[in-house]
Amino acid sequence: MRRVRKWGPALLLILPSLIALGVFVYGFLGWNIRVSFTSWQGFQPKYDNVGTKNYQDLMNNERFQLDVKHILIFTLVFVGGSLVLGFFMALLLDKGVRGEGFFRAVFLFPMAISFIATAIIWRWLLDNGEGSQTAGLNKLFSMIGLGFLRSDWHKGDSIWAISAIALPAGWALSGYIMSLFLAGLRGVPEELREAARVDGAREHKVYWHVVRPMMLPVLMSAVVILAHISLKTFDLFFAIDPKSPKIDTPALYMWFTTFDGYFYARGATIATLLLFGVALVIVPYIWYSVRSERRK
Amino acid sequence: MTVTSEVARPAAPATDGRNGRIRPRSSPWITTGKYVALFALVLFFLMPVYALVVTALKSPAEVSVTKMWDLPHTFSTASFQVVWPAIRTGLVNSVILAIPASVISAMLGAANGFVLSKWRFPGADFVFPLILFGMFIPYQSILIPLTRTMTSLGMVGGLDGLILTHVIYGLPITTLIFRSYFAGISDELIEASQVDGAGMLRTFFFVALPIAPPAFAVSIIWQFTSAWNDFLFGILLTSTNYNPVTVALNNIAGAQNVPFERAMASALLACLPTLLVYILLGRFFMRGLMAGALKG
Numbered sequence: 001m002r003r004v005r006k007w008g009p010a011l012l013l014i015l016p017s018l019i020a021l022g023v024f025v026y027g028f029l030g031w032n033i034r035v036s037f038t039s040w041q042g043f044q045p046k047y048d049n050v051g052t053k054n055y056q057d058l059m060n061n062e063r064f065q066l067d068v069k070h071i072l073i074f075t076l077v078f079v080g081g082s083l084v085l086g087f088f089m090a091l092l093l094d095k096g097v098r099g100e101g102f103f104r105a106v107f108l109f110p111m112a113i114s115f116i117a118t119a120i121i122w123r124w125l126l127d128n129g130e131g132s133q134t135a136g137l138n139k140l141f142s143m144i145g146l147g148f149l150r151s152d153w154h155k156g157d158s159i160w161a162i163s164a165i166a167l168p169a170g171w172a173l174s175g176y177i178m179s180l181f182l183a184g185l186r187g188v189p190e191e192l193r194e195a196a197r198v199d200g201a202r203e204h205k206v207y208w209h210v211v212r213p214m215m216l217p218v219l220m221s222a223v224v225i226l227a228h229i230s231l232k233t234f235d236l237f238f239a240i241d242p243k244s245p246k247i248d249t250p251a252l253y254m255w256f257t258t259f260d261g262y263f264y265a266r267g268a269t270i271a272t273l274l275l276f277g278v279a280l281v282i283v284p285y286i287w288y289s290v291r292s293e294r295r296k
Numbered sequence: 297m298t299v300t301s302e303v304a305r306p307a308a309p310a311t312d313g314r315n316g317r318i319r320p321r322s323s324p325w326i327t328t329g330k331y332v333a334l335f336a337l338v339l340f341f342l343m344p345v346y347a348l349v350v351t352a353l354k355s356p357a358e359v360s361v362t363k364m365w366d367l368p369h370t371f372s373t374a375s376f377q378v379v380w381p382a383i384r385t386g387l388v389n390s391v392i393l394a395i396p397a398s399v400i401s402a403m404l405g406a407a408n409g410f411v412l413s414k415w416r417f418p419g420a421d422f423v424f425p426l427i428l429f430g431m432f433i434p435y436q437s438i439l440i441p442l443t444r445t446m447t448s449l450g451m452v453g454g455l456d457g458l459i460l461t462h463v464i465y466g467l468p469i470t471t472l473i474f475r476s477y478f479a480g481i482s483d484e485l486i487e488a489s490q491v492d493g494a495g496m497l498r499t500f501f502f503v504a505l506p507i508a509p510p511a512f513a514v515s516i517i518w519q520f521t522s523a524w525n526d527f528l529f530g531i532l533l534t535s536t537n538y539n540p541v542t543v544a545l546n547n548i549a550g551a552q553n554v555p556f557e558r559a560m561a562s563a564l565l566a567c568l569p570t571l572l573v574y575i576l577l578g579r580f581f582m583r584g585l586m587a588g589a590l591k592g
Contacts, residue, residue: 013410
C-alpha cells in the first residue's frame, strides 16, 4: 500500500505516454513484422502465414538487390564525407577564430531546412545538361575555370551515381557533425593539453596523443547518427529525382511497393529489414549511452 | 546526458581561444590558411542560398537555369505572387499542425522527464532506453500499422491524425530533453518540497515546472522544426486540402516541368519559418541537436 502511495501518482503521470509509445512503437513494430509473414496484397488485409517466403523472394528480387547496393554506397560516401568535412570544420573552429558564431551559424543552418526543400534546391544544382544547356554546379565549375569537374551527378551511368546525393545530404548534416566534434574537442580538459605541452609536445602531437583518443565516443555518436539517417532517409531521394531507378533505395522501394502497388506484405518485409539494419547500430548505442550515464 | 554543457550555450561570441590561457601561437601562414578554408566553406554552404534567393527575386523573364549564377538585373516579386495561393494553404496547415504537436509533446515530455529523473519508480531505468529507441526507428517500419489504425479511427485526411502522430513520435526526444534538464537540478530542491509535505504532483507542478522554461523552449523548438519539416507522415495521412507545407512544396516544385523561379520561390517560402526560428532562437535549437545525439 505504501508503495502505491509512493509510486502511484508518478506512474499515473507517465502512463499515457507509456501506453501511447507502447502501442505506436512496439505494438506497430510487432504488427509490421506480422504483416511481413503474410501474403497480404491489395486493399483487403490478409493475415495468413506464408513463413519466410517474402524474405526469400526479396533476396532474389533484382530491384531490392540493387537498392541494397545503392544504400551501402550512399551510406559509405555520405557518412565518410560528412565525418571528414564535419571534423575538419570543428578543427578550424576549435582554437577560436574571429567570427566563430557567424561561421557556426552558416555551417549549421541547413539543419533547420526540410529535406524536401533541400532536394528542391539541389535538383537544380545537380543538373546534367550539356553544352549550351549546362546549368547548376557544372555551370559554376565552367565559370571559374574548373570545367573538367563536370559530372552527370546522380544521373550518371555508374552504380556510384547515387553517391552524388551525398552532396546535398552532407550539405544538410555536416554542420551537425561539426557541432558534435566541436563539443567533444572543447570537452577535453585544457589541463591535459597543457600538461602535454609542458612536456614539450608540439601542437599536432597534442592532438594525436591527447585529443584523438578522447574523440572516439564522439566519432561513434556521429557514425551512428549519420548511418541511421542514411538508412531511413526517404524524402531527399524522393524529391530530388522522383522515381529514378538510379537513386532507388530500400526506404523508397518500401513506400512505392506498399502505397502505389499495394504489396503490403512485401512492403512490411522491406520495412522489417530496415528496422533490423537500424537497430543493429542504434541498440548498442543506446545501451552504451545509458550505461556510461549510470557510471557517472 | 545533460543538456547544460559548454556547447549548448549560445553561439558564444568569438573569444580568442581559451580566454587568455597559454596557447602556442600559430604562424601567420596557418592563420591565413584557416580563414581561407573557412571562407571557402561559407561559400559552399551559402551557394545554394544564393541561387535560391536570387532566382526567386529575379523577374521571371530574366530567369534561366543556364544563367542561375548571374547577378540579377531586375527585381520582382512576380514568382512569389504566382506560387503564393498554392503554398499558402500548406503554410497555414503546417502552423495549425506544428504548434499543438510541439506544445502537447513538450508537456507530456515534461511529466515523463520529471518522473524518470526525480521520481524513479522501480524499473524506470529499464523503461527509459525503451522510450529512447522510439526516436531512432525507421518510420517505414510503422507506416502500415499507422495507416490502418488512423483509418479505423477516422483520422486520415485531416490534420488531427497527423498531429496525434507527431505528438506520439515526439515523446522520446521531449522526454529525453526534460529528463536531462531535471537531472541537472539538485535533489535538495525536491527533498525540501517533500519535507514541506508536498507529494509528487505538487512537487512537479509547483517546484519543477516553474524552473523548466528553458527545457520547454528546447523541446518546443525541436518538435516544431521536426513537425514542420516532416514529409513522410504528412504525405501518408493528409488529403490535398490538408497537406502540410513540405507536401505542398513537393507538389508545386517537384513536378517535372515546373518553372525554375517558381520552384525557388515556393521553396524559400516553405523554409522561411524554421529559418527564422533558427536565426532568432539558435541556442535552443543547438541544445535540441545535442540532445538528439544523446549528447550533452
